[in-house]
Amino acid sequence: MAHEVVQRVEEFGPELAGLAEENEKLGKLSDRTVELLKSAGVIRLLQPKEYGGYTAHPSEFAEAVMAVARHDGAAGWVCGVVGVHPWELAQMDPRLAQEVWGENPDSWIASPYMPNGVANPVEGGGYTLSGRWPFSSGSDHCDWDFLGALLGDGKGKPVMPPTVMHVVLPRSDYSIIDDSWDVVGLRGTGSKDVVVENAFLPEYRTIEQSDVQAGAAAERVGLTETLYKLPFAAMFPLGITSAVIGMCEGALALHLDQQRERVAVTGVQVKDDPYVLYSAGEAASEIAASRVQLIDGISRLYDKVESGQEVTIEDRSNVRRNQVRCAWRAVSALDEIIARSGGNAFRRSNPLQRYWRDAHAGLNHMIHVPGVAYHANALAAMGLELPPAMQILI
Incomplete structure (x- = not known):
């Protein structure tokens, strides 16, 4: 049950708190912190049950994030940001969920949703994407990244009025800029810049933000759970x-x-x-x-x-x-x-x-x-x- 996640967080609490200073010095979460968070299952709370998740009530997710942040603010922040991505991914093409979680239900997805790139349609389907996105929290421990992008006209310019898209890239398609997170607060989150250079995006790894906002995405892929609406x-x-x-x-x-x-x-x-x-x-x-x-x-x-x-x-x-x-x-x-x-x-x-x-x-x-x-x-x-x-x- 989802409430067991909070219980496990509290069991690990003293160790999480003890690791907080190390996370700050590293400028990212330590491997041990990530191990504890994965063991607790915080990031899987909003993940579909068929992929090892809980499909939990959002209030339970909020309670778990608060529990982590009480011990280490940076770890709680990463849980709050990274933990919402399974909720959105569930509303996308099922092929993507299989790619992300098929072999590892603890595969994490980072994000900066700011539309800092233009997704240009290409002949034969799909898009190409380039750009730089700051504030990718937890990116060192994530295998994928949600990025915001503007739909392009095929010539590198966004269409007007703008259409905001969310696109998902595997770790091999972007670079993490290690020296881009020199801050005085939330240092342990490792919210570094990511750079994409002319990556190809299959159509099924994209979604329009308006569809997620309106609940149309969940209906389109046949999700019936209230959570995803x-x-x-x-x-x-x-x-x-x-x-x-x-x-x-x-x-x-x-x-x-x-x-x-x-x-x-x-x-x-x-x-x-x-x-x-x-x-x-x-x-x-x-x-x-x-x-x-x-x-x-x-x-x-x-x-x-x-x-x-x-x-x-x-x-x-x-x-x-x-x-x-x-x-x-x-x-x-x-x-x-x-x-x-x-x-x-x-x-x-x-x-x-x-x-x-x-x-x-x-x-x-x-x-x-x-x-x-x-x-x-x-x-x-x-x-x-x-x-x-x-x-x-x-």
Whole structure:
């Protein structure tokens, strides 16, 4: 059962936490961290059962990502990003699933979905692709990569209006740029650049983003499970926001543990300082609220799809609005407790500073930018039409 995944994560938790510093120094996840994550089965939660997955409820996926991120933010981030790809791959041509998982159900897929390349149609079918994509999280441990691309006109130019495609390439068709991930937050994710030079893409390894967004892709390949009918713009951010919330939960637990015996410069034990404890209590409530709201949003959407009701633009924009707010609320609470953790919180030997850096880096992902999400939600709530560019991540 899917809940066993979280149990295994908790069993491995102390070792995951102990490996976090090594991951940061490596600039990618260690082989042992990946071994533990594969053993727990986190990445297979949204994978079809016929390929060794769980076809789990998305809330269970979110819970598992949070559990990993509580111990190591970078590992949680990779689980949140890489873990959603089996959900999309299941909606593509079954030949691709067989290629990816036929011999190894633990084969991972990385991604940068930003459409940084043009997929040019070629005579006889398929496309050629070239480009450079940053932020391919976990790429060192992945055998395939999901890349965003614009449909081309056959002459190297994108067609207008633009059509966003997601394309899947094997490891042999792209290069990972090792020195492209020099950062101060989420360093352990190894979110390096990947480069493609005139790779050939068979048609069956491509899909239009709009088909995944609307649920048409799942219907086309005969998927009946509710999980695969959910909109892309709700599922793609889910793991990322879950990772950020999990980081904040981990930081809160560590803060409380460190304050238990701490004595302030005034000679007062922190456990007797009402101001510090007030902030800790308030932060705990804010982080818990973020967790509840995130899971509530995806669960409501799941229930609506399962009951056969139409998922409206307003429904989708409500979920996106709340995902963004969950992340910002949790990180704001983290800032409050870090400000009351004392100077030792910023020693490199103290994991608190790593949680803080990782969470803020996660907040800078495009899915957490509040402007468009809030603007779109207000328009949808008023029954007004959203501009096409605003609908991409709604």
